[in-house]
Amino acid sequence: MTRHPAVVPAPAMMHAGDGTFLLGAGVVVGGEAAASALCTELLAQRTGLSLEAGANAQISCTLIDDGEPESYRLRVTPEGARLEAPDAAGLFYGVHTLAQLVARHDGEWILPAVEITDAPRFEYRGVMLDVARHFHGVDTVKGYIDRASALKFNVLHLHLTDDQGWRLELSSRPELTGSGSGTSVGDKPGGYFSAGDYRDIVAYAAAHHMTVVPEFDVPGHTHAVGLGYPELAAPPAASEAVDDAVAEFGGGMPTPGVPYIGLAVGFSSLIIDSAATDEFLADVFGELATMTPGPYLHVGGDEALGTPPADFAAFMARVTTLVAQLGKTPIAWHEAGAAPGIAPSTVGQYWGFVTPTADSAEKARAFVTHGSRLILSPADAVYLDMKENDSDRLGLTWANGPTSLERSYRWEPTSIIDGIGEDAILGVEAPLWTETIVNAADIDAAAFPRIASAAEAAWSQPEQRDWESFVVRVGRLGPLWTRAGIAFTPLPAVQWAHDEE
Amino acid sequence: MTRHPAVVPAPAMMHAGDGTFLLGAGVVVGGEAAASALCTELLAQRTGLSLEAGANAQISCTLIDDGEPESYRLRVTPEGARLEAPDAAGLFYGVHTLAQLVARHDGEWILPAVEITDAPRFEYRGVMLDVARHFHGVDTVKGYIDRASALKFNVLHLHLTDDQGWRLELSSRPELTGSGSGTSVGDKPGGYFSAGDYRDIVAYAAAHHMTVVPEFDVPGHTHAVGLGYPELAAPPAASEAVDDAVAEFGGGMPTPGVPYIGLAVGFSSLIIDSAATDEFLADVFGELATMTPGPYLHVGGDEALGTPPADFAAFMARVTTLVAQLGKTPIAWHEAGAAPGIAPSTVGQYWGFVTPTADSAEKARAFVTHGSRLILSPADAVYLDMKENDSDRLGLTWANGPTSLERSYRWEPTSIIDGIGEDAILGVEAPLWTETIVNAADIDAAAFPRIASAAEAAWSQPEQRDWESFVVRVGRLGPLWTRAGIAFTPLPAVQWAHDEE
Structure with a gap:
């Protein structure tokens, strides 16, 4: 069963879609250089997969002309993930959101289909x-x-x-x-x-x-x-x-x-x-x-x-x-x-x-x-x-x-x-x-x-x-935090997730 | 069921005993100052428990007069844990062994009963x-x-x-x-x-x-x-x-x-x-x-x-x-x-x-x-x-x-x-x-x-x-490493353990 996407802090707007995008060795990450490099690094840290960089990317990070500072839009479909933002900060935040979405499903690494529009409340x-x-x-x-x-x-x-x-x-x-x-x-x-x-x-x-x-x-x-x-x-x-x-x-x-x-x-x-x-x-x-x-x-x-x-x-x-x-x-x-x-x-x-x-x-x-x-x-x-x-x-x-x-x-x-x-x-x-x-x-x-x-x-x-919702979403970050070497305290109020095999 | 004790690197001699020692807020750690402080710190990091320091300790760390440099003896019974070593290094190693023994059992933190005599192969x-x-x-x-x-x-x-x-x-x-x-x-x-x-x-x-x-x-x-x-x-x-x-x-x-x-x-x-x-x-x-x-x-x-x-x-x-x-x-x-x-x-x-x-x-x-x-x-x-x-x-x-x-x-x-x-x-x-x-x-x-x-x-x-034995023992260190903030790579060759609730 595909897990519902869980993001912390909660995005301004998020709709779950149908299906999942399968992450695997053939997946290409492309677009703006800093954001796509960060994306490759975070996905490697989370999954051990070493994705390719290049054109015709299934995961793309693109600067666009409109939107509030630090905002981003992220759309994941079974075909790939498209991240757009008006500035480098927005791409950076969108990539971190994408890394939080990664989940283990039937022995594979996936991104659940989702559409997110996000921007900060306070500057x-x-x-x-x-x-x-x-x-x-x-x-x-x-x-x-x-x-x-x-x-x-x-x-x-x-x-x-x-x-x-x-x-x-x-x-x-x-x-x-x-x-x-x-x-x-x-x-x-x-x-x-x-x-x-x-x-x-x-x-x-x-x-x-x-x-x-x-x-x-x-x-x-x-x-x-x-x-x-x-x-x-x-x-x-x-x-x-x-x-x-x-x-x-x-x-x-x-x-x-x-x-x-x-x-x-x-x-x-x-x-x-x-x-x-x-x-x-x-x-x-x-x-x-x-x-x-x-x-x-x-x-x-x-x-x-x-x-x-x-x-x-x-x-x-x-x-x-x-x-x-x-x-x-x-x-x-x-x-x-x-x-x-x-x-x-x-x-x-x-x-x-x-x-x-x-x-x-x-x-x-x-x-x-x-x-x-x-x-x-x-x-x-x-x-x-x-x-x-x-x-x-x-x-x-x-x-x-x-x-x-x-x-x-x-x-x-x-x-x-x-x-x-x-x-x-x-x-x-x-x-x-x-x-x-x-x-x-x-x-x-x-x-x-x-x-x-x-x-x-x-x-x-x-x-x-x-x-x-928060205690479930935070618990879903447990494996991500472990991979990043964060020595978090596993408070019992949180429903801590483990990766399925 | 009590888990068999798992220690890395493998001790020179280890015999599992009967029963477990229950770790809880009332447990007192005592003996040599540096070793008992380290023990309290490692157990707190692993379990969240804040153990007492003092005399009449159930977990004791004692310098003794005989033994090879860096060696130690550790005996855990349902009544407590007794660590003895001829030098501060031996106590240090014994405390780290003890920290590896901590396990989750029926919703409680325990040490399995065990007797360990240990010393290094190479200097x-x-x-x-x-x-x-x-x-x-x-x-x-x-x-x-x-x-x-x-x-x-x-x-x-x-x-x-x-x-x-x-x-x-x-x-x-x-x-x-x-x-x-x-x-x-x-x-x-x-x-x-x-x-x-x-x-x-x-x-x-x-x-x-x-x-x-x-x-x-x-x-x-x-x-x-x-x-x-x-x-x-x-x-x-x-x-x-x-x-x-x-x-x-x-x-x-x-x-x-x-x-x-x-x-x-x-x-x-x-x-x-x-x-x-x-x-x-x-x-x-x-x-x-x-x-x-x-x-x-x-x-x-x-x-x-x-x-x-x-x-x-x-x-x-x-x-x-x-x-x-x-x-x-x-x-x-x-x-x-x-x-x-x-x-x-x-x-x-x-x-x-x-x-x-x-x-x-x-x-x-x-x-x-x-x-x-x-x-x-x-x-x-x-x-x-x-x-x-x-x-x-x-x-x-x-x-x-x-x-x-x-x-x-x-x-x-x-x-x-x-x-x-x-x-x-x-x-x-x-x-x-x-x-x-x-x-x-x-x-x-x-x-x-x-x-x-x-x-x-x-x-x-x-x-x-x-x-x-190694792949099982290393896997049992997963939660310990996570609590210590070690961003280990979860290689599939290892049977990684998670704490039971």
Whole structure:
């Protein structure tokens, strides 16, 4: 029996047809070079078949003149598969859809007949990787680009700096990595990206139709800055909120000048009202802007728990204005919405809960009031480092306790914040914080399958999203993920498929 | 029904017992710190269970006073599992055996009752990764260490240099990487390890009980040296053997001073009789010796097809003597056996076929005649980059055509070279050359499952090795490999298992 086609994230329109197209050694793949090469590679990885490249192709990838950016049309009949898109990104997404359609049927590899018309709901579809709490090297980041782009994410946000380390080498401030990158959480080895490493990542992301959004998190989360530049660091703050964070996450308070290897947050700050700090910001964001071809620079702004509100507001206004003057669009975590003077173009990233507090909703709405938009990262739905069960080895539980796959799936972007509808939402982003995540296998185990929930929230139209359908469709990706070396967690909520013999 | 325990490589002695030990949230793991932490991690990765650490453990890992190096005893009963070993490596191997025993039974995770006494056949059990043809970064190398050490390999041989690039930064000769590392085969991006990267790899290998054997391949395979140091490079050699290699592998002859991105071999050489070359060798092997805590330095010596035999012999004598004087044991590919003056401690690495030519057998025997031993890497059995089928996307076929899993398995080390028995064999090594292997997923697809054949040739006693048993045992590792994110190729010769619900 032919299986019903299963695609994640759900396409805008999909109709199953009659029959199947048989994949075999004689099948020819042709058309646009990058897309047909990717198609051959993905089909080989999935099936072991080595298809031919050439003209008169049964599987064709063609650029056409009309259609929205990133959209595609895919039609599979018993005679072959025809993919059309107006741009290279659309072909790329269509090829990944085609690879998901491959199935085992009566001992043969087939594509089920289907007609798909697809385009994204949101223009910004992000994943974030924290390379500061534990450093993750170039190969691991490339692997995450492979994984995320296959689910039609188009932004890689790199959280490059935190109390535990500064992970991007800058010629303007060499001691940031020279003194500030030697360790990770738990005194594990540190590390950093050279300028060449960063260029390599940006280029690899671009080849996978992803934009890199680099983040230097200021004014808090900056203990590591003080290791190389002690004149910039305020003394560790002692406030009730900081005490609570230290008590909840552990690792104690830091000692100035000594690398921080604990998990607490909120204690550190750059000195706010200082010409040296302004010079530092101009250096590091200036250099970052020249290294970054994409339109966004993320300035952080979260959890500055020990910084007085007026100081925080003044600082966020200055740093977002600086980034705007550098010709980039600033992004800040939603706390910066409390700063009335932020650059009006600043995009807010909301990381509160699916049911917001009045305070976090108000701060998030401020970005829209200023004329910009929001990225939604509700922590109790799309923070990929949240545990599924209390007993899990990896992950944390502070975001409303463990997060089930179902909870990660069942939320609607326009229903989070009162007054924030479709037009005010730039997109959806799924962060992966790495306090407990040490290597590539840990990243996979934490992110998969929950990353698929976030992919569907970012790409699929609300009327195509359905939990019962999702657990079947995700389960059908199991063999594809296994062939790609993705160490996903086989959650029991999913009906995991195996290839028939 | 309880499954019969399946372990790869096959242990020296294994008896199945009655019943099973039930793994569940209440189970406590204790004993030696590193082994019990690894055990908890591997069981969590395999099952999702987060076991407790502590005293009165049902799963215990204990150092004892007697036993051969790297050996262990493991006894599983319905009450628990007791692992004992005389050293940390033995505990490490015992834990990996235990992780392989985990099975799904009536909806629960269990260990079958079993008694295992195990120790390696050969002291040198190696994998080689070519980071020269395509560069593979630190994370990918660490991932390969994870994978190989879990199969009880204890040597990582890094092929650090070749015509296509020099991949280790040296302060004595900065232009080796400054000018000689920018590209890979097919004009893909290059790369290199900094000294810190190399230290990081060596430390990670040591933590996984693997010794790093670094190779600078001389006098041939050195086109990249001439990019930064043209005064050291002989003109590309034109000989019949070189012409044949260029015709077979493609990519044409190189141009001096221009990076080589083809696949041919044999055309390049350092200038042999030159004070500048001797100074270069003293610099690079001297620096490599100080960076390398392990006992071996590999000097290459293969495929110097354009170098006159007398020159080659003189050169290999000089470079092996240099390495011996640096306090290290030289390793050379078997061609160096033709050089009568090589340092007597030089270990030979045989890379001919399972059925040797008279010439290659004679050269290999010379190392033993000199008083040293051999590492066996028969190319038509354990070269992991050989294709399984002609139509495969990855790999080459020059070693007697495609290599089936069965052919990779069915060979016996003492039956390869006449006169070379157990005592003359230091060990077995499985190289992975990367002309066609671009990233970590490619490495997995090429190496797995064939790497398991090599593991068994290196570790297991001949009387425990059996092809029919092997294909069942390897198939039982499928779910374990999937959970570890290993993108193995699901060859049809193997009976791949899936976890029961």
